């Protein structure tokens with residue numbers, strides 16, 4: 001909870017990609033990963049990229065992904081767990097968009113998972129991907145999937161977290177099992193005995209309301225990598241300056257993190273038997 005408050009504090013200025021606030025957030029994460037002892041997946045943890053933001057003027061923006069890594073015990077396959085750390089910044093240099101749920105919540109959850117799997121070695125390799133540029137169109141995840149440091153054929157699974165803190169309804173969606181129903185079992189197992197409700201759905205392409213392309217799991221899906229995206233329903237504070245940390249209830253948030261951690265644990269333990277992917 002302390003990390004959630006720190007990452008969504010006013011001093012982070014809304015964590016917009018390419019700004020001082022974005023850099024502050026990035027340095028905060030790198031410092032945490034170093035302290036936890038998470039190995040870097042790329043030198044200095046950072047993967048830089050840039051992208052066009054204005055077709056008329058040709059203006060480009062620079063983003064930086066932060067990538068941690070833990071080697072698997074039997075080193076079979078690679079799971080990428082992701083969350084975007086950028087948000088939409090400020091308006092008129094006075095209004096700060098803190099982005100506590102979107103997506104300090106997923107970012108801090110990813111730190112918690114990195115902490116857990118660094119001391120409890122998984123069977124498979126895990127990349128902890130803190131993506132930048134999500135709010136500009138999933139730019140960090142797109143770059144990650146195209147980049148030379150990653151051979152996407154080695155990636156067996158993506159677990160993406162975006163807005164996992166707001167338990168207004170005490171429920172969270174696990175999206176993506178429409179394409180891989182065999183993954184449902186592991187989420188259900190992890191949800192057992194938890195005080196939160198885990199829902200499936202929002203992933204039927206024939207339905208208008210679907211979240212297939214709503215966050216960083218989309219470039220993985222496009223490349224044929226199975227994904228589970230965890231996120232809560234939209235709320236009144238979505239992309240508003242009122243998306244603040246005090247609206248996130250610890251009971252829901254911590255239980256959600258535990259459920260996602262257990263999902264990854266079950267998937268990791270059974271990954272070689274799960275017939276997913278290409």
Ligand SMILES: [Zn+2]
Nearest residue numbers: 102103162163
């Ligand atoms: Zn988001």
